[in-house]
Amino acid sequence: MFSKDTYIRRRNRLRKDVGNGLIVLLGNEESSINFKDNWYHFRQDSSFLYFGAVALPSLTAIFDCDSGEDMILGDELTIDDIVWTGPQPSIASLAAQSGITKTAPSSQIETLLKNAISAGRHIHFIPPYREEHVTKLSAWTGKSIDEIRSGESIALIKAIISQRNIKTSEEIVELHKAVDLTSAMHLAAMQYAKPGMKEAEIAARVNQVALAGEGQLSFPVIMTKNGQVLHNHYHGNTIQEGDMILCDTGAEIPSGYAGDMTRTFPVSAQFSETQRELYQTVLNAHEVAISALKPGIRYKDVHLLACVELAKGLTEVGLMKGNPEEAVAAGAHTMFFQCGLGHMMGMDVHDMENLGEPLVGYSDTLKKSTEFGLKSLRLGKELEAGFVITVEPGIYIIPELIDQWKAENKYAEFLNYDKLESYKSFGGIRIEEDFVITENGADLLGKPVAKTVKDVEEIRKEALQS
Structure with a gap:
């Protein structure tokens, strides 16, 4: 990871470049090879890493362009998980390393996004390259699969490209x-x-x-x-x-x-x-x-x-x-x-x-x-x-x-x-x-x-x- 200030600067610029609404970045899930618990090596989504730097599966980042608030949403490990993985840092502690102070369970994502849509706010997301991203966004927003597949935010894509193009x-x-x-x-x-x-x-x-x-x-x-x-x-x-x-x-x-x-x-x-x-x-x-x-x-x-x-x-x-x-x-x-x-x-x-x-x-x-x-x-x-x-x-x-x-x-x-x-x-x-x-x-x-x-x-x- 880089310094906390690096990630804060990146998100500040991203919100400014996008302008308004909610930016939703989906982290990757574990992906099974041939049965559920036989996983490929986990690789976090690169844009998620770039702006949030949390390399854990099953997380979602929401950046509010209007209020300036950033959130990481996901579920902490249960004791059943820890039996297999050993103790791991909390989502909150990892998010804090990149300057994100607010976390919440994944169960809150649908309510947050549907309330934003009801208020007329735009939901920005990048093209989903995994099918689970498509189905999640569809469930969270109430939009059809076809609407999600064609609904990526060009403003968000261009804002990400403009930052990630230039290596510091x-x-x-x-x-x-x-x-x-x-x-x-x-x-x-x-x-x-x-x-x-x-x-x-x-x-x-x-x-x-x-x-x-x-x-x-x-x-x-x-x-x-x-x-x-x-x-x-x-x-x-x-x-x-x-x-x-x-x-x-x-x-x-x-x-x-x-x-x-x-x-x-x-x-x-x-x-x-x-x-x-x-x-x-x-x-x-x-x-x-x-x-x-x-x-x-x-x-x-x-x-x-x-x-x-x-x-x-x-x-x-x-x-x-x-x-x-x-x-x-x-x-x-x-x-x-x-x-x-x-x-x-x-x-x-x-x-x-x-x-x-x-x-x-x-x-x-x-x-x-x-x-x-x-x-x-x-x-x-x-x-x-x-x-x-x-x-x-x-x-x-x-x-x-x-x-x-x-x-x-x-x-x-x-x-x-x-x-x-x-x-x-x-x-x-x-x-x-x-x-x-x-x-x-x-x-x-x-x-x-x-x-x-x-x-x-x-x-x-x-x-x-x-």
Whole structure:
């Protein structure tokens, strides 16, 4: 937790920005895996943590924009609960740490909200991403399920985004911690992997480092020799000499802040010539994007700069042809780079994605594209000092996409389909790091992890000799 004053300032600004009515933030419930008492790891809602900082299940926060009163509502543990959990701090004591002095049992929520509605007051809530949130809000307000699903407060969403977008110095400290742990996870993977292992063994090593650092995974580990599958969570393959491993993983630390990095490395001591060529192409695009980061530039434009650099490298190796700028303008590069360059990061690894990408990643003057490739760019708007973002260009050779576009003769003026046929078993490469935008550029978060061909190969050589 941060200081009490931090949370008080956050709520004061939130109430001012929303203007009037009641702000209702629902904390998360315990969530069962396969029967009631077998729970997933509990994770509190990020906005609830940001404004209330109470990481207990089954709580609701109500902030009154008119009176300035803040409340946390929930039920204290019974002796039956304590038998299983041991003694825990009271809701009141935890709420007081963030400057909230009023608490009440959850049975009062419905009366409070229905009385407010009867008085003509507006009830502000964010888009419910769990079904129990929908049913609770419906019961508490008397509104139908459909009314709740479409009744989120745009004023509240925009007010939250405007605060959570800009990371304060104390948040940056936490993000460095999260990315430091993430860096350690990646280094461990690069040092541990050996031919004959299952992908699952390396994924387990990564998870071990996260847990030993008092963290959790910020998302399920992507550890695969089939890097062309963008979000590949299957870990059943055996890795062999000549394969590459794509490791995309991150840590979440107890304060709720996340890291998100990707490294791609050879199972052998060295990349093959073909792997080295495309790896260097991705690294070049990565560095071009980093050098462009600064306040005022649209991230969509940074994305397109990286795409042109990818197209230049792919043209040099003969997989693309023609003018790289024209190829990117036409969309031909999406044969190799089907996703976006990066996203916001903070208390969520895709920060505030539950509030809606069009509002978080775009603006009133820049709308999200519906084109293949660009439609997967989560962040497009102008960067500001205090933004925390990922930069993750990649090359993904997807056989099914090659077959489809070749049959359609799509982008034939830019794509060398004959040579692409020999790359169908190549896989994929991604390099990802996390940055905070500063007044003049951007700073890397966390400890650097090897990413040049030379440095990656040195680590792999040492790993295979140990």
